[in-house]
Amino acid sequence: MPETNVLTVGSLGESGLLARILPRLKGAPALLGPGDDAALISAPDGKFVITVDTLVQNQDFRLRWPSGFESSGFDVGWKSAAQNLSDVNAMGAFATSAVISLTLPHDTPASWVEELAEGFSAAVRDLGASHCAIAGGDLGRGSELSITAAVTGSLATEKPVLRSGARPGDVLAVNGVLGVAAAGLALLDSPVSYLEWTEAERVLVFGQRCPAPPLAAGPEAARAGATAMMDLSDGLLKDGRRMAIASGVDIDFDTQEMGQDLERLAPAAERLQRNPMDWVLGGGEDHGLLATFPSAEDLPQGFRVIGMVKKSASGTNGPLVWLDGKQTQSAQGFDHFEG
Amino acid sequence: MPETNVLTVGSLGESGLLARILPRLKGAPALLGPGDDAALISAPDGKFVITVDTLVQNQDFRLRWPSGFESSGFDVGWKSAAQNLSDVNAMGAFATSAVISLTLPHDTPASWVEELAEGFSAAVRDLGASHCAIAGGDLGRGSELSITAAVTGSLATEKPVLRSGARPGDVLAVNGVLGVAAAGLALLDSPVSYLEWTEAERVLVFGQRCPAPPLAAGPEAARAGATAMMDLSDGLLKDGRRMAIASGVDIDFDTQEMGQDLERLAPAAERLQRNPMDWVLGGGEDHGLLATFPSAEDLPQGFRVIGMVKKSASGTNGPLVWLDGKQTQSAQGFDHFEG
Numbered sequence: 001m002p003e004t005n006v007l008t009v010g011s012l013g014e015s016g017l018l019a020r021i022l023p024r025l026k027g028a029p030a031l032l033g034p035g036d037d038a039a040l041i042s043a044p045d046g047k048f049v050i051t052v053d054t055l056v057q058n059q060d061f062r063l064r065w066p067s068g069f070e071s072s073g074f075d076v077g078w079k080s081a082a083q084n085l086s087d088v089n090a091m092g093a094f095a096t097s098a099v100i101s102l103t104l105p106h107d108t109p110a111s112w113v114e115e116l117a118e119g120f121s122a123a124v125r126d127l128g129a130s131h132c133a134i135a136g137g138d139l140g141r142g143s144e145l146s147i148t149a150a151v152t153g154s155l156a157t158e159k160p161v162l163r164s165g166a167r168p169g170d171v172l173a174v175n176g177v178l179g180v181a182a183a184g185l186a187l188l189d190s191p192v193s194y195l196e197w198t199e200a201e202r203v204l205v206f207g208q209r210c211p212a213p214p215l216a217a218g219p220e221a222a223r224a225g226a227t228a229m230m231d232l233s234d235g236l237l238k239d240g241r242r243m244a245i246a247s248g249v250d251i252d253f254d255t256q257e258m259g260q261d262l263e264r265l266a267p268a269a270e271r272l273q274r275n276p277m278d279w280v281l282g283g284g285e286d287h288g289l290l291a292t293f294p295s296a297e298d299l300p301q302g303f304r305v306i307g308m309v310k311k312s313a314s315g316t317n318g319p320l321v322w323l324d325g326k327q328t329q330s331a332q333g334f335d336h337f338e339g
Numbered sequence: 340m341p342e343t344n345v346l347t348v349g350s351l352g353e354s355g356l357l358a359r360i361l362p363r364l365k366g367a368p369a370l371l372g373p374g375d376d377a378a379l380i381s382a383p384d385g386k387f388v389i390t391v392d393t394l395v396q397n398q399d400f401r402l403r404w405p406s407g408f409e410s411s412g413f414d415v416g417w418k419s420a421a422q423n424l425s426d427v428n429a430m431g432a433f434a435t436s437a438v439i440s441l442t443l444p445h446d447t448p449a450s451w452v453e454e455l456a457e458g459f460s461a462a463v464r465d466l467g468a469s470h471c472a473i474a475g476g477d478l479g480r481g482s483e484l485s486i487t488a489a490v491t492g493s494l495a496t497e498k499p500v501l502r503s504g505a506r507p508g509d510v511l512a513v514n515g516v517l518g519v520a521a522a523g524l525a526l527l528d529s530p531v532s533y534l535e536w537t538e539a540e541r542v543l544v545f546g547q548r549c550p551a552p553p554l555a556a557g558p559e560a561a562r563a564g565a566t567a568m569m570d571l572s573d574g575l576l577k578d579g580r581r582m583a584i585a586s587g588v589d590i591d592f593d594t595q596e597m598g599q600d601l602e603r604l605a606p607a608a609e610r611l612q613r614n615p616m617d618w619v620l621g622g623g624e625d626h627g628l629l630a631t632f633p634s635a636e637d638l639p640q641g642f643r644v645i646g647m648v649k650k651s652a653s654g655t656n657g658p659l660v661w662l663d664g665k666q667t668q669s670a671q672g673f674d675h676f677e678g
Contacts, residue, residue: 031386035585036501037429037570038390038492043382047370050389051377051473052438052489056481090376099391101487112552142395144482148440150489153377162375219384231376246374 009113010106014139020110024117027105027124027218030097030133031152039135041097041152048096049153049160050115051087057145067187073112075209076147077119083233084151086213086287090231092161092222094215095132098124100149116147119210122174128215136271156219166228166247166292171298173306176288178206178236178261179279183268184208186279188273201268201270213287221236221291229291234284237321237328240307243290244319253281253307281323348452349445353478359449363456366463369436369472378474380436387435388492388499390426395420395485406526408533412451414548415486416458417663422572423490424468425552425626429570431500431561432492432545433554434471437463438487442481455486458549467554495558505567505586505631511646512638515627516546517575517600518618522607523547525618529611540607552626559639560630568630573623575661576667578648582629583658591661592620592646620662 009017021075022034041048054059055076064070088095100120104113124132132151133335166172182206189195197205213231221229228247232239236253244251258280265276292309293299312319321328348356361373371379380387394400394415399564403409420437427434439459443452448647471490505511523544526536536544552570560568571578575592583590597619604615631648632638642651660667 032499032501036499036503038388038432038499040388040430040494040499042386044385046383047379047381047386048387049377049379050436050438050489050491052475052487053439053477054440054442054479054485054487056442056479058482059480087376091379093377097389099389099489101361101391101393103393103395103485112596136391137438138392138487140393140395141398141487142483143397146393146442146481146485148391148477148487150438150490151492152387152389155379160377160379162371164375206522263570309481 005218007110008106009104009108015292017110017113017139019030020114021117024114024121025134026121027098027132027134028130030135033133034136039097039099041133041135043154043176045154045213047155049088049091049093049155049251050150051084052148052150053083053087054146054148065188066191067194069188071209073115073125074119074122077116078123078149078210080149081120081123081125082211082213082287083148085123085127085148085215086231086233088151088153089215089218090229090289091155091158091230092151093155094219095129095151095153097133097135098149098151099135100137100147103140103146104144105143106141110146116201157222158191161222161226163230163243163246166249166309168249168309168311170292170294170309171226171296172251172304172309173291173303173304174232174288174306175214176180176232178258178288179265179276179283179286180204180207181211181285182283183265186199186272186274187268192271198267204268210236211285211287214289214302216303217289217300221289221303224298224300226293229289232286232288232290235282237281238268239290239323244321248312248319250310250312250320250322252310252325255324256261257304257306299333345393346449347445348443348449351449356478358451359453360456360673363453363460364438364473365460366471366473367469369474373435373471373475378436378438380472380474381512382493384493385541386494388427388430388432388494389489390423391487392422392426392491393485393487403528404527406533407532408527410548412454413458416455417462417484417549419488420459420462421550421552421626423488424462424466424554425525425570425572426556427490427492429493429568429628430494430555431496431568433558434468434490435480436472436474437488437490438474439486441476441477442479442485444482444484445480447484458557466551489645495560500561500565500568502567502569502582502585505582505588507588507648507650509566509633509648510644511537511590511648512630512632512642513552513571513627513645514641515571516625517597517606517627518622518625519535519543519546520550520614521618521622522604525611525613526607531610537606543607547624550626552622553628553641556628556639556641560628560642563632563637563639565630565632568628571625571627571629574621576620578629580660583660587651587658589649589659589661591649593663594663596643597647638672639659
């Protein structure tokens, strides 16, 4: 990334860089925005949700991938916003503020950081987080690029929708794509040049670069009486297991309901000689919603049934995840410290 | 830091590490704490302040210093809490929640991360942030250690105390020590072995490792009618200049009032052949408060007068900082991307 004669964060200094970033951070107005020791945000119902997530260079994104594709600052900023907005969505809340902390190597081009600010703002705008202020942040130096955002939100209903509310007999539903971000990641990581990607493959990669959590759907599910809900960030099986454990129930996924997902992934799976079901069941970063409802009639628009909640069958051995009525011990999915 | 046969974050994995950290994160109860997609925090007056700050290895702390001293995870956790709690304090607010994001190399000893959690909790407890929940967080891998915290707070008065409220004729006051953290940093960075430090020098180093922002003082200053306030994080001259610019006034520091600060720093300054006034005027990370009040009679306990606010003398050239009635152009202080 470093080039000669490029304006870098080191040559600009902290205030020079801030002067370039702040105009590019556009969101809803805060009661008090960037520029003081802290921002001031409205919480009309006397409470708020808060979440935090970090993206680190070479762990959560690469500047240049084996396929030759180069990630822009825009993509990284978008993804940081999207993953945090998704966590707020999964509580049944709409975002009210974001604060951002950037760690930047000395030789990072100023333009890359400007793009990052633009990507973050674009996600807030384009994903429909129209009440979300970009309220402040922090700048520091490090040897690798890293972006942390904390996002707050206001609940759409009196109480949040937790992971722990699933009850036997509830239907299990998802909103959003499954396996797209994982397929996109596999394409980026493959030695097949990005110049050879088909249009359908570029769409998969776009889903990895700029995921689109369904932000209206979280509050809608809360209003529709969702009993449990969570963000699909680490893969269907792994996140499903978390919901099963939190709720003390078994979860049975119906793979017959995943036909449209498999179809979307088939050409890329064929090219890369992968099983698309692995992406559907184990792929993270799609940031859809996994939710349970008392009955299929309760599902708001955009949700589709993908399984059932069952009484825990294992007694003291704890909650289980099933696939088509068969017990699975697979904990397929993403772990930050494995591998 | 890496040693053989040491339990590392890589060998524990994400859930194993979480199981060790969570019991060590102790704060006030949240409406909903760690374990779901987001935490839920009370904001009784319908609004809240929020701030975010990051500490990065080899930028904001070192595991091993030129003096041979080794920073523990405890110190880094304490410092992360302290600097964020201080920002909330400077708005005239008390902290209500903290969320923490950790980036850890694969070979980080689990014990180091446990200490970090204990240090963060100790700062929350010992600095008196008795309403602050440690409400959630994020774990990820990176090539260097990094900790980001976002902290929220509730205002003690109807409105926050901003940097922009200083008016000509106000007295300028500080609460807390000046130059201690800078002197401690100089000792850590010096080739003089830490084994040779005197008791007085160890106190200075402790001020750098575990700064003690006066957390009751921010809300008290707000109630006492402070017109402007900010956290002293980057040095008296640099932060004073920021207040002057935000308020559109000149600020005149009276160095006669810094006698007790200089006295505290004198032995270390002599040993390291440094001018202690540089630490008092330029040293960051003490996390005291700089505040202005309509008159000296308004000062709450713990604040001392350190200068005056004056009408801007430069007309269109903008606000200025003065030392003992003489204009200074020095912007001494910390910049994350300089040097």
